[in-house]
């Protein structure tokens with residue numbers, strides 16, 4: 001190979017949203033990948049360096065040209081998935097949260113102590129999410145250490161970028177005896193053990209790990225103060241991401257106020273758990289002060305609109321969070337939400353924002369009906385699902401910029417059985433993008449790429 005010969009060159013039209021304010025249409029661009037899976041150049045037509053690079057790739061058999069009707073978009077980033085809840089997706093959502101947790105969720109999560117069960121479920125989960133276009137997932141695992149390592153193996157085998165947390169929960173009053181850490185000490189030891197073993201996994205290369213560990217207190221009510229304090233110290237000592245649930249419901253907000261005299265954000269900050277690599281699931285009931293604190297610390301919110309419609313009974317104040325500059329992205333919250341598709345989560349976020357803006361009671365006059373907070377646009381919604389998620393995780397993903405990892409989907413207009421279709425002479429590139437965001441489904445996803453490698457093809 002000649003010097004600087006690319007590992008791969010893809011030529012085609014891409015859509016991406018590096019900021020929530022604008023769509024960039026990269027028509028007939030050349031995307032040059034280096035050997036590590038990063039984008040090294042993004043070249044428009046007519047760029048003087050382009051002919052030589054394309055020719056070198058062609059000679060080396062490393063040139064890929066997208067077909068007509070194929071569009072490149074960044075891979076989707078799901079900021080909130082409970083991996084062990086995969087078998088109960090779509091089930092029992094009419095039950096109140098307490099029943100849903102105690103009767104369904106905790107007994108199911110406890111079953112992962114059986115490695116064969118964990119292997120079968122996690123293999124299926126990771127393959128399915130990749131096929132739906134989710135190239136990065138922030139996963140809650142379960143309490144036991146081993147099944148979380150099995151989940152990491154599945155991510156490495158299928159090539160999905162993932163951040164995984166061993167769930168820590170030790171509070172004897174809120175967690176069942178059959179499914180909890182039996183003390184803060186054992187929870188901390190288990191977390192430490194999990195982080196070390198995940199980082200040592202042979203397939204998880206040291207300089208560019210595909211799977212990262214996350215310090216994961218389930219939420220404040222299920223953890224003792226001792227455990228929360230210890231996890232904050234551990235996140236700092238071991239230089240880890242943090243995830244937990246935050247201000248999800250009236251009950252939960254009340255519980256934390258009563259026990260700690262503070263909001264979730266304030267309490268998490270006191271425990272050292274609010275960092276620039278913290279992702280707070282839901283955050284539905286955050287106050288203006290909480291948003292200011294999140295912004296100051298660089299902590300992000302994972303908005304999960306499907307789950308919120310069942311368990312939060314309110315809509316996350318997305319516009320307010322975005323205006324304050326708080327990092328935000330989206331989650332399916334499998335299985336508090338009923339769809340595994342992040343495209344679905346994005347569409348529900350859009351609809352929830354419109355319902356909040358419009359209001360829902362037709363008996364009220366129009367001007368009194370809604371919050372009046374401007375709803376999400378299609379472009380903002382896609383930004384949340386891609387670049388917003390990447391920013392929330394502090395990872396170079398979610399857009400086609402030089403130096404970013406190449407995580408991408410090829411979405412095909414007109415695929416058999418798909419409603420994502422375009423018509424000659426009737427759609428501008430911007431309109432094709434809108435159609436893609438609002439109508440693309442599994443059958444429209446022709447290829448899934450993670451870290452510069454094709455992981456799935458239709």
Ligand SMILES: [Zn+2]
Pocket residue numbers: 080082245281333336
């Ligand atoms: Zn959750």
